[in-house]
Structures are given as C-alpha cells and as structure tokens.
Amino acid sequence: MAYIEPAPIKDKENPFESMMFRFHAAAEILGLDDETYEVLKSPSKQIIVNLPITMDDGKKVVFEGYRVIHSDTLGPSKGGIRYDMGVTLDEVKALAAWMTWKCAVVDIPYGGAKGGIRCNPREMSRGELERLTRAYTGAMYDTFGPDQDIPAPDMGTGPQEMAWLMDEYSKAHGKTINGVVTGKPLVLGGSLGRVEATGRGVMVSALVAMEKLKMNPAHSTCAVQGFGNVGNHAAVLLEDRGLKILGISDHTGAYWNDNGIDIRKAIRYREANNFTLEGFDGGEKISNEELLISEVDVLVPAAKEDVITIENAEKIKAKLIVEGANGPTSANADKIIYEKGIQVVPDILANAGGVTVSYFEWVQNRLGYKWTRERVNRRSDRILKEAFEKVFQATIDYNVSMRIASYIVAIRKVADTYNLRGCY
Numbered sequence: 542m543a544y545i546e547p548a549p550i551k552d553k554e555n556p557f558e559s560m561m562f563r564f565h566a567a568a569e570i571l572g573l574d575d576e577t578y579e580v581l582k583s584p585s586k587q588i589i590v591n592l593p594i595t596m597d598d599g600k601k602v603v604f605e606g607y608r609v610i611h612s613d614t615l616g617p618s619k620g621g622i623r624y625d626m627g628v629t630l631d632e633v634k635a636l637a638a639w640m641t642w643k644c645a646v647v648d649i650p651y652g653g654a655k656g657g658i659r660c661n662p663r664e665m666s667r668g669e670l671e672r673l674t675r676a677y678t679g680a681m682y683d684t685f686g687p688d689q690d691i692p693a694p695d696m697g698t699g700p701q702e703m704a705w706l707m708d709e710y711s712k713a714h715g716k717t718i719n720g721v722v723t724g725k726p727l728v729l730g731g732s733l734g735r736v737e738a739t740g741r742g743v744m745v746s747a748l749v750a751m752e753k754l755k756m757n758p759a760h761s762t763c764a765v766q767g768f769g770n771v772g773n774h775a776a777v778l779l780e781d782r783g784l785k786i787l788g789i790s791d792h793t794g795a796y797w798n799d800n801g802i803d804i805r806k807a808i809r810y811r812e813a814n815n816f817t818l819e820g821f822d823g824g825e826k827i828s829n830e831e832l833l834i835s836e837v838d839v840l841v842p843a844a845k846e847d848v849i850t851i852e853n854a855e856k857i858k859a860k861l862i863v864e865g866a867n868g869p870t871s872a873n874a875d876k877i878i879y880e881k882g883i884q885v886v887p888d889i890l891a892n893a894g895g896v897t898v899s900y901f902e903w904v905q906n907r908l909g910y911k912w913t914r915e916r917v918n919r920r921s922d923r924i925l926k927e928a929f930e931k932v933f934q935a936t937i938d939y940n941v942s943m944r945i946a947s948y949i950v951a952i953r954k955v956a957d958t959y960n961l962r963g964c965y
C-alpha cells in the first residue's frame with residue numbers, strides 16, 4: 542500500500558499537528574479544492590472562559606475553560622468535555638476536529654466540537670467539581686443547545702458532571718431540556734448501553750479487523766493501555782470474546798500476567814480502590830512503556846494522545862492496534878507502524894461507539910421514548926461494522942492505510958455536504 546511521507550515536523554508533535562497532518566494527506570489524495578480545504582481545516586468557533594470558583598477552604602481559584610466548535614456542517618456540533626491538567630487550546634482544537642471526522646465516518650448527523658477545563662479532578666471535592674461544572678455551563682449558555690452544540694463526557698468527566706450540566710442549562714431555560722447533553726445518568730434520560738458504548742465499539746472493530754487479518758480471538762493475546770471508562774469495558778468485552786488480556790495499565794503503572802489478567806477482578810479492585818489500580822495483585826507490576834512494547838497480538842491504547850511515538854513505535858510487537866483513545870499515535874509514528882506492517886484501526890473509527898450511542902441517547906430524548914439495551918447495541922454494532930467496511934473499501938480504492946482511508950471517507954462526506962449547502 543502506498544504511504545504519504547510525513548512532512549518533517551518536530552519529534553514532539555502536538556495533537557493538532559498530528560490531526561492536521563492526516564487531514565492534509567487525505568485532502569491531497571481526495572483532490573480537495575483549496576477553498577473547501579481552507580474552510581475545513583480550522584475550527585469555526587473557539588471560546589475561552591475564566592471560571593472563578595470558591596474552593597472548599599474558602600479560597601477563590603480561577604480555572605480556564607474551553608469549547609471549540611470545529612464544524613457544524615453535518616448538524617449540531619457534538620463532543621465531550623475533558624477535565625485534565627494537560628488541557629490546552631491546541632489539544633481541544635485537535636479533539637474537536639477529530640469529532641467532526643468521527644461523526645462523519647460513522648455517518649451520524651453531527652458536526653464536531655470539544656470542551657475542556659484545565660483542572661485536576663482527582664484532587665477536587667464533589668462540591669468543587671459541581672461548582673466548576675455549573676460555572677462552565679453558565680459560561681456556555683449561548684453555545685450549548687440540543688440543536689446547536691451537545692456536550693458529553695470525556696476524560697475526567699462522567700454521568701454526574703453531565704447531570705449537573707443538564708440541570709444548570711435547564712434552570713436557565715425554565716424547563717427540563719435533557720437533549721442538551723448526552724452521557725447522562727439513566728434516570729435523567731441517559732441511554733442504556735452508553736457507559737460501555739466506546740469500549741464496545743473498540744471490541745466490535747477489533748473483532749472485524751481480526752477477521753480480516755485471519756486472527757482467531759480465542760488464540761490471541763491483548764494489552765490494554767488505560768483502564769478508564771473506555772479501557773475497562775473494552776478489556777472485559779474482549780475477554781468475553783476469548784482474547785487473553787495479558788496486561789492492563791492506568792496512571793499508577795501497568796500490570797502483567799502471563800496467564801491473563803482477570804479483568805472483572807481488576808474492575809472490582811479499581812472500584813473499591815478510589816478508581817486506581819495501585820496495589821492490584823492480579824499481575825506483576827511493569828511500566829506503562831513496557832506494556833506498550835509487550836509481546837501481544839492486539840494492542841489497545843485507551844488513555845490519551847501521543848503514547849505511540851517515534852520513541853517506541855519501532856519496538857511495538859502487536860500485529861493489530863485498535864485505538865480506543867483519541868490520537869494515541871503521533872503522525873510521525875504512523876509511518877513506522879505502517880512500514881512494520883502493523884494494522885491500525887484508527888481512533889475516529891475504533892472509538893466512535895461512544896458518540897454513536899450518544900446520538901441514540903439524543904434521539905431517545907427527542908422522542909421521549911426509551912430503547913432497550915439490545916436495540917442500542919444492535920444498532921451501534923451495525924453502524925460500526927458498516928463504517929469499518931466503508932473505510933476498508935477506501936484502503937483498497939485509494940491504496941492507503943486505514944488511518945488515511947478513514948479521513949478520506951470523513952472529509953469526502955463533510956466536503957460534499959458543505960458544497961451542497963453552499964456558501965454566501
């Protein structure tokens with residue numbers, strides 16, 4: 542398969558550069574005209590807000606919050622909110638663009654957005670997190686809306702933050718508007734299957750890829766880097782399909798067991814241990830770096846950006862990488878991985894199960910009707926399989942990697958829609 546030489550960019554890429562490199566490569570292959578390229582390359586709106594919060598000790602601390610709307614060409618913009626100390630405008634811009642391409646790949650009627658607040662949620666009390674979430678929502682009253690911009694959870698946030706957001710937004714409008722946010726708790730209009738949806742999508746795309754590569758799940762081993770909402774559900778679902786999960790990791794380190802980690806035990810341990818794996822005795826402790834280059838058939842990076850880089854790509858032994866995280870492979874590392882013959886199911890396809898079920902949640906909120914878990918799973922599995930086949934076909938049609946093929950499928954859809962809608 543042909544490969545497009547990466548432009549000589551710095552060793553340490555930022556996620557926005559990584560995203561832009563792939564966008565550029567796919568746009569060139571597609572022969573995208575300059576005008577459309579210009580429109581699609583930059584976010585349509587970027588908002589930065591200062592959020593002063595009274596902490597539990599009475600001190601006031603100002604947090605910086607962001608919301609970037611990359612595109613609303615396909616519909617209202619959609620994307621999660623991240624609470625992490627590493628949040629920067631550049632990161633949120635990349636993540637917002639990835640949401641545009643992700644929604645387009647799986648063909649759901651949304652544009653892309655992302656939000657974030659630079660904070661350490663692990664060190665904040667429940668009250669502090671609630672005040673911060675409500676302040677952020679207040680600053681975004683005019684941006685958010687069920688037909689406008691629909692947030693969801695991302696790293697460091699979950700159903701509780703979405704509940705506060707929904708409540709704050711609803712109060713300001715004098716009525717309950719649950720379609721303004723997805724990933725809510727079930728009782729507030731959340732969808733069955735949403736919590737595990739991203740992990741389930743990772744499992745579904747891993748299995749389709751394994752079938753193409755003629756890998757038997759029952760004879761395959763796997764390592765899952767990152768054991769948050771995406772990693773732990775992906776691990777348990779892959780384990781249920783017969784893969785032996787030899788290693789898992791979180792921010793405290795990695796855990797390895799030649800006989801396979803008991804994933805349910807690890808999940809129970811983490812839940813009882815303040816959501817960390819620290820001290821987990823179901824495996825020997827190794828470093829995160831060792832886990833990434835371990836001897837496994839399938840590697841699932843499910844934490845954050847830039848973990849597979851030019852530093853370690855050469856040493857990766859897996860035959861298949863399924864990207865549960867957004868942007869876990871840097872653009873420079875893509876080339877090394879590709880030349881080693883490792884198949885990659887790229888992030889915008891592999892982790893699209895989350896936003897797909899977010900879409901179902903929004904549909905259910907609008908209908909005022911609840912779907913069964915079976916219906917949610919069946920429809921999201923079908924959407925992901927169809928998207929996988931479409932991307933796979935593009936690898937053949939354009940003679941490119943799955944990564945570039947997924948961008949081609951996405952950009953083609955957004956560009957066609959943009960040009961049909963027209964521009965004044």
Ligand code: GLU
Pocket residue numbers: 619620621622691692693694695696723724867892893895896897899
């Ligand atoms: N944060 C998730 C993602 O990156 C989900 C976004 C959503 O459901 O809107 O795909």
